[in-house]
Amino acid sequence: MNSLKSLLVGAATIRIVLGQFCEHQWSGKFAAHDVDGVPYLRARQNTPAPPLEIQPLIVSGPTSNRVNFLFLGDGYTEDEKDKFFVDALYLANNVTDGQTFVDVTPLMNFWAGFSPSAESGVGTYGTPRDTVYGLYRDGTELRGLYYDKPQVARAACQSTDTCDYPILLGNDPFYGGLGGTFTVTTASPNSGPAVLRHELGHSIIGVGEEYDGGEVYEGVNAARTPTTAPWTQWFTDASAEPKVERSVMPIQAYPWTLLNVSQAWSQKFSSAGTYATHLLQVSVSGMTASEDLRVDIDGEDVGWEINPAVGVDRYIYNIDIDEPLAPGEHEITVTLLNEELEGTAQLCNLEVLEYGSEEEFNFDPTYHGLYPTFSSSNRTTYRPTNDLCLMRSTYTGNFCSACIEGLWISLLSSVSLVDNVTQIAAADGSTNVTLELLPLAQFRQGPYPRAEGYEITWYGADEGVVLAEYANSTSALIAADTEEFGVEVRFWTEQVRVDEDDVLVFKERYAVV
Known part of the structure; x- marks a missing residue:
């Protein structure tokens, strides 16, 4: 608890950041570019590579004909070297053992490269610690995890034939990550694998988000109009398309605020009252028990309960409410009930989604059609499935058919x-x-x-x-x-x-x- 409280002290001063899971810097493999147009990971530079002690984690074949993923540890001191290799192996096993990348594992090698950092952990408030790659949080929110020394990470990747996709692994027990040229995740035993799966989706497949409240929606899993979906080959019922599954998002908010018992957090929103059911999604961190927090809509407890496996880490909760919202104004209230958690308990983000009737909205998790997604500016794009894909719901562990096809295409194009x-x-x-x-x-x-x-x-x-x-x-x-x-x-x-x-x-x- 104390480590999270230390991280969150002063969180009220952080800036509001849009997006629900983790930010990503847009690029596919070797797609990010320097100002001179040279692919970023291949660009020549004078920065020396840090010393790397490399160990194999999962090896399916020769480096010359496999796509190689190299974990590069950041914030691990010399005394924490063994911890780094354990953390990296845990993540590699988690994303390939029976889910996510299990189908394509024969195309992949996973390696771990250790370089000692002078300080342990990752930075906060935009200030890196004295670490190899300079990972830090932009404030204290459990979300994006950025790097201050990309040139060092690039040099490390260039110094070995075990690195096609560098993964910066931060020695931190809480939620955070980034996708793009450098995939970033943490050693959190719960959120680390979920974040890694999601961010590798950005990095390998080159797709944008599927969750609401983001900014980049493009790739094989995104369409700007119902008639331009690139996944028509995966429609469950092609004769019924293009039929947009009916839903709307009347509110999304990103408070990133510390909670206190003296004053609840609340926000009002309006509903047209023309939908059959609704869902409240809320993410919080710093909680220890279901009795710590109450979440209400219009004064009615929605039944939030903690996921005990997560501990005080950030977690995203989906609460289905099988009844319509009445037309007019409504209010969401989030109340901290445990005074001992002041300075630790944080409300990260929330949103409400309303759904049409069973004839208007298909909840079958495997159904591939046209589902609306609402950006941070409430611009609508379309995705293939409701909640099947980890690009929308990281905890699912599965890609939708459009993304898994894109994964195959991306990896096989390199071998x-x-x-x-x-x-x-x-x-x-x-x-x-x-x-x-x-x-x-x-x-x-x-x-x-x-x-x-x-x-x-x-x-x-x-x-x-x-x-x-x-x-x-x-x-x-x-x-x-x-x-x-x-x-x-x-x-x-x-x-x-x-x-x-x-x-x-x-x-x-x-x-x-």
Whole structure:
């Protein structure tokens, strides 16, 4: 409790920051640019790299043909080196073990690179501590976690072949993160994995938000109009689209304010009264029990209860209320009931969403259609699902179909389906050629619940001659006196329906050696 109270002291002076989860600096892989136009992570610079002690966490193949994610520890002193490696392994396991990135883990390697910091932890009020990469909070709010030394982080990434996507891991037990060129998260055991999943979505797939109250809505999961959705291939009922699921957001607020028992926080809003149900979303930090806080709408307790697994960390609560709001003015009131939490308990953000009837709004979590999203300026865009995707609700742990397809496309665009090609000459002059493919489909370790496979075609000396006897085989016998041969490998998965750039295809011709 004392560490959070120290963090939040004076939080009333912080500026209001829009957005619900974590800020992101817009970029996909190598997409952020310096002023000279050179991709940021590849740009040459004179800043020396910090010393890195690198350990493997999850390794599925050679660095040269995998997408490599490197945790770079910030705010870990020399005495906390073991803690850093434990924290990094926990995060890597959490996002790949049965959820989120489990489908694409064979394309990924995770590493951890330790550099000692002079001070432990992360900075606040815009002031970094004496750490390797200078992570800090802009105020004290449990939200964005920024870096002061991007050139050092870039040098660290450039110094090793284990870094395609750098992940700055702050030695801090509370909620915070950032997406973009450098993905940022914390060592919070509860919010750290959730934030990492969400921010990697920004960094890898290059998508914007799906939650309300943000600023960037673009990519494979966002549409500016109902007729321009890039996920039409994933519509659950294409014959019913474009049908916008009916909802509205009458209030969103970002107080980022410390609560006290002497005066409740309240704000009024208006409803048209034409919707069937509503939801209150509220995020708070510093709470210890359900008895610490009361949340009311029009004087009626909405039944807020603490998530005991979170402790005093920030958490986002969704409270469904299965009845309509009456037309006219309403008031939300948040009251702190535990005086001992003054100086610690914080109201972060809240919003109310109203929903149409069952005929007007589809609550099926797997339904893919057109759901309105409301920005910080109340501008409406559209997303594929209600609350399925972690780009909207980080605690779900799952991507919607549009995002998982984008994830496959992004990762496969950076690797080859073929890890290695081996040629062995036989005594009769023929050559036995063997392909080593990415460990997908039948080459995965253990059972896999989704449909996927490889289609392999071999070609002889003439590119138009198919060696049909070796169809879908990873080896072929090339006849003597043949100077070259060809091979085409096509990977398919039920999670990809549109591959405009043919990143799921490998086609190459080889000289017989």
